[in-house]
Amino acid sequence: MESVSIVRAEDVSKAVGDLYREINTHLRPDVLEALNEALAREESESAREILAALLENQDISREDGIPLCQDTGLAVAFVSMGDQVVLEGGTLQEAVDEGVRNAVAEQPLRASTVTDPLERRNAGDNTPAIVHLEHVRGDRLVIRLMAKGGGAENMGRLCMLTPGEGREGVVRVVVETVRDAGANACPPVIVGVGLGGDFETAPLLAKSALFRDMGQRHPEPALAELEAEILAQVNALGIGPQGFGGRTTALAVLIEQAPCHIASLPVAVNLACHSHRHGSVTLKGEQKRLAD
Numbered sequence: 210m211e212s213v214s215i216v217r218a219e220d221v222s223k224a225v226g227d228l229y230r231e232i233n234t235h236l237r238p239d240v241l242e243a244l245n246e247a248l249a250r251e252e253s254e255s256a257r258e259i260l261a262a263l264l265e266n267q268d269i270s271r272e273d274g275i276p277l278c279q280d281t282g283l284a285v286a287f288v289s290m291g292d293q294v295v296l297e298g299g300t301l302q303e304a305v306d307e308g309v310r311n312a313v314a315e316q317p318l319r320a321s322t323v324t325d326p327l328e329r330r331n332a333g334d335n336t337p338a339i340v341h342l343e344h345v346r347g348d349r350l351v352i353r354l355m356a357k358g359g360g361a362e363n364m365g366r367l368c369m370l371t372p373g374e375g376r377e378g379v380v381r382v383v384v385e386t387v388r389d390a391g392a393n394a395c396p397p398v399i400v401g402v403g404l405g406g407d408f409e410t411a412p413l414l415a416k417s418a419l420f421r422d423m424g425q426r427h428p429e430p431a432l433a434e435l436e437a438e439i440l441a442q443v444n445a446l447g448i449g450p451q452g453f454g455g456r457t458t459a460l461a462v463l464i465e466q467a468p469c470h471i472a473s474l475p476v477a478v479n480l481a482c483h484s485h486r487h488g489s490v491t492l493k494g495e496q497k498r499l500a501d
């Protein structure tokens with residue numbers, strides 16, 4: 210390696226803070242488009258009213274710069290760090306936490322993190338963020354950030370199927386998960402599915418799938434077909450927007466897969482609510498030549 214790319218921790222904090230505020234106040238174009246398409250298709254009067262209210266809600270958020278929902282979510286970051294990147298002035302966790310802390314104070318955003326799962330002491334600033342790091346080739350730091358609402362997150366599920374249960378078993382697990390979530394996940398939901406990997410990576414695949422643009426079909430035809438089949442079955446459940454009935458229970462099913470053990474078929478489902486908030490930012494540091 211002839212040079213390194215110096216990324217300052219304070220720049221990471223600034224980028225994360227700006228992104229966390231932005232995603233909490235601006236519904237993504239792909240979600241907006243999916244909601245509008247759902248409204249055009251819906252036949253149920255109550256479902257149409259709720260979809261129209263969600264669209265009006267996001268208009269108000271965008272215009273007034275206020276959060277889309279009172280639950281401003283846990284900050285979850287998936288970070289890809291190029292092998293030439295050197296982070297200067299702090300660790301990645303410190304830098305992301307600082308950005309989240311500043312956004313929560315400045316926006317303000319709701320303090321949604323407790324430091325102890327049983328004592329329930331509120332951290333007051335939504336830290337620590339959840340940070341997942343992968344090392345890749347290159348000179349950039351890419352941060353994908355999600356504000357993950359608790360209602361939808363609570364309804365996630367991991368099932369370790371046997372290979373014999375196959376495609377049919379996968380469809381059953383995903384549809385049952387959405388059915389059992391009912392109104393608790395704040396539908397219409399986006400269904401992230403992780404196939405394969407192992408006990409801890411399948412849920413990561415499911416959450417990672419939720420970062421995909423909903424307008425994109427899966428590049429592998431077999432998985433694109435599986436996504437469409439599950440979406441049709443989920444929408445046939447009749448749960449509808451906010452659980453009041455209708456054909457719009459989910460806006461999309463998004464699958465990520467990975468190799469797995471010959472004896473396993475892990476399936477994880479991670480649901481996102483109608484306030485599906487995520488975005489990304491890319492930082493390219495200052496280039497510095499290494500001494501010979």
Ligand code: SF4
Nearest residue numbers: 278280358360395482
């Ligand atoms: S799950 Fe989503 S829509 Fe429901 S309360 Fe939480 S952030 Fe809001």
